[in-house]
Amino acid sequence: MFDYAPAPESRSIVDIAPSYGLFIDGAFTEAKDSFKTINPATEETLAEVALAGPEDVDRAVAAARRAFESWSALPGSERAKYLFRIARIIQERSRELAVLESLDNGKPIKEARDVDLPLVAAHFFYYAGWADKLRYAGFGPDPRPLGVAGQVIPWNFPLMMLAWKIAPALATGNTVVLKPAETTPLSALFFADVCRQADLPPGVVNIVTGAGDTGRYLVEHPDVNKVAFTGSTEVGRQIARSVAGTGKRLTLELGGKAANIVFDDAPIDQAVEGIVNGIFFNQGHVCCAGSRLLVQESIAEELLDSLKRRMSTLRVGDPLDKNTDVGAINSAAQLARITELSEIGAAEGAERWSPECPLPDRGFWFAPTIFTGVTQAHRIAREEIFGPVLSVLTFRTPAEAVEKANNTPYGLSAGVWSEKGSRILAVADKLRAGVVWANTFNKFDPTSPFGGYKESGYGREGGRHGLEAYLA
Template sequence: MTFDYAPAPESRSVVDIAPSYGLFIDGEFAPASDGKVFKTVSPSSEEVLSEVAQATGDDVDRAVTAARKAFEKWSALPGAERAKYLFRIARIIQERSRELAVLESLDNGKPIRESRDADLPLVAAHFFYYAGWADKLDHAGYGANPRPLGVAGQVIPWNFPLLMLAWKIAPALATGNTVVLKPAETTPLSALFFADICRQAGLPKGVVNILTGDGSTGAALVAHPDVNKVAFTGSTDVGKAIARTVAGTDKKVTLELGGKAANIVFDDAPLDQAVEGIVNGIFFNQGHVCCAGSRLLVQESVQDELLDALKRRMQTLRVGDPLDKNTDIGAINSAEQLARITALADAGEAEGAERWSPSCELPSAGYWFAPTLFTGVTQAHRIAREEIFGPVLSVLTFRTPAEAVEKANNTPYGLSAGIWTEKGSRMLWMANKLRAGVIWSNTFNKFDPASPFGGYQESGYGREGGRHGLEAYLNV
């Protein structure tokens, strides 16, 4: 039985978006050096939310200079003093979480239920977690008195704007580094609100600087000679360009890139639980997740039963207004991303895979894509090889655990995987064979600040989160 839910929109009145925003450099907002701006729009309505400054190379230089100047005093503070600022930031994030969740859903397109119940709690948790490490670095396993690197240049994506900011900034500040961060061009607002949180927390000027802009701004930041550490989350193609830029320099680099994760379901798995994990794995955040379980590998003997249950579950998913608390799947982040998802889905059909979506009325304005399932997929199909970064699931089958491993590993990526089985021995055997940085057992998309995250091969290198996340910001 399917229940009809009355609309339950979250109020937009809790967030006050200014008509324009400057760059946050040395504790103050200022226009770009050449005065250029660009618009940020809400993907669910195509409404212009605000104008933001387009940072130039000169602006990058000003921000890095401010960060370098602030580094001397910030790095000299005792860890316990730095921790106080991080704790304060975490508490302010908690206090302003409703405001920030609404802002994130407006600018990104993700359902308010996810930004409110997943993103914001994890953002605060990361700052709390690394605040706890700030005075314990001698005990992190990286030798006595490990030292910070200096200025960290950080470039984050549009799929989890505030959470990726927390993943980058929290460990950098805890270890005594200063930061110049560039948010994604399509989702700059939550980073600019975070700049205000830094001022509210009394963070010393220049410790955190926020530069909005397009790819040219990020490229200038990565190439700046006075940046000691580069951290990037985003596409594999951009990650490769960054690696080429920093090659031959002494910059430390971490890259968290694309993925094409296998979600593997054995015949002894709890199928109802697995269906929920599959839905969460690919339709969470509209599939805009680098570790999304976009390839479903199901044992042949339970394929029909599982797919029937999965289709029934997909028919209950609600697509629509991200600010409606009943919404399961929100808007695609941009017209450009929607075009890529559409092209790859069309390629799946053209190559002979069978496409299925539940009956779904999509809004007339904004960027939308119905949750989609492909069966009859082979490993040669583009939809099985390329990262779609949208709500599109490709289903393949296997007969033996060895075949499952072979198919799961048949990818240039290596970020994550899921295993569904009641046998602990099989789960551990599979985990040892799979080439993936994060492997979930009988669950998917579970994150914790104390647990490291990262990949292999074209999914990048380095780890974020946990004790491991400190290493990238220390001279060890």
């Protein structure tokens, strides 16, 4: 492994204010309470952020309702101009936003820069293109917007989840009240500034920051017509119960425990790269992470040797260093959960392995870890860990691989590795997963729908399908 000299990205490109208010009706406004957002790599406070209460959510929803009349009446081609403008501003400010995302979230700068930001801009460009073509989207000759969309997003891809939610909502003529995650509010607040820069009419996008209660006020607000949530299955269940019978439209993108299936004819080096990308990308903070590796028995030893060699080259550390592969865990609470489930895995008899990996003294860190000798009964094979932890299981036949892959309450994604196209298609057809990657993993495109089955939620985001949830 090469010793790389540090290559830090400069923090100076981002000007973080000491405190931030709520973005309501086109302006920043105060709230009674506040909370701190910290840098998970150093535990330093980045900013003080407003904590929205019920009356703040009322104001935001009222602003969105007022803006809806004129926004929904605009021709699609006019709405598209705003979306194109937002997309271009995001591209212009992408370096600043990438550094901000790394600071607030803990993800490596090269991922924020090369994956998150290009996809954020691409989603706005893509849905800008749909805004004047809705009558040709297959949802009837005169599809209408629903009204006010209440959107709650997670901390793992703060800006990307914002784009997935806001872009289709605005393209279809809805207005938005968005609540970012408590631990990663800053990029959403910077996006509020992007909206102002794009001259987006006041009230079309409103951003209320806070914790779980703020999200609950928004989801349960009687004047919200559509709820979109990405996050844990447990919270998704609570939301489904709370909106049942209210007439609100609902899409949920929840947890996952994806199987990454490697057959004996797979190109080993390519598969190892896909496995590493599948579970260690974004510290494993990915709903569709390939957290269960199912490898055909005859190549298991060879593949594991190669995987361990590759893991030994992963660089864990400062997220702002351009050489870093694995950044900081997003919060102390998440680190505690990853640690607990890993200890349970070892206690239940699975064999734990991590490369030698010096971790920084401050901040929240977890070394990339694999467990071998895992069975379907192990908790680490059933529960979503949401961290850089891989469970390895083996199989002998394609039928056994499919059975093991589907033996989970989740159904968000899967990967299949084989040189035979016929085998890939045959296996993919039997997997109960919303997304199946073939000889790759974690590839996203705004034109392709994303979503799950079973306890991974329902509804689709991205692609033409992503419009449906926002149209009457």
